[in-house]
Amino acid sequence: MPTVHLDEETIARLDALRTEDESYDELVTELVNIYEAEELTLFTSEG
Numbered sequence: 355m356p357t358v359h360l361d362e363e364t365i366a367r368l369d370a371l372r373t374e375d376e377s378y379d380e381l382v383t384e385l386v387n388i389y390e391a392e393e394l395t396l397f398t399s400e401g
Contacts, residue, residue, distance in 0.1 A: 360368070372381050 368378060368381060371385075372378070
């Protein structure tokens with residue numbers, strides 16, 4: 355697993371999005387899934 359270094363502003367933004375006991379890994383996975391779903395929606399609506 356790669357190591358990612360984040361600045362304090364980014365960490366604060368992630369903390370604001372996290373639910374009670376959600377890990378950063380779970381949050382990032384969720385954000386990537388949302389991004390991929392939106393990308394797929396944009397791709398299919400163009401065709």
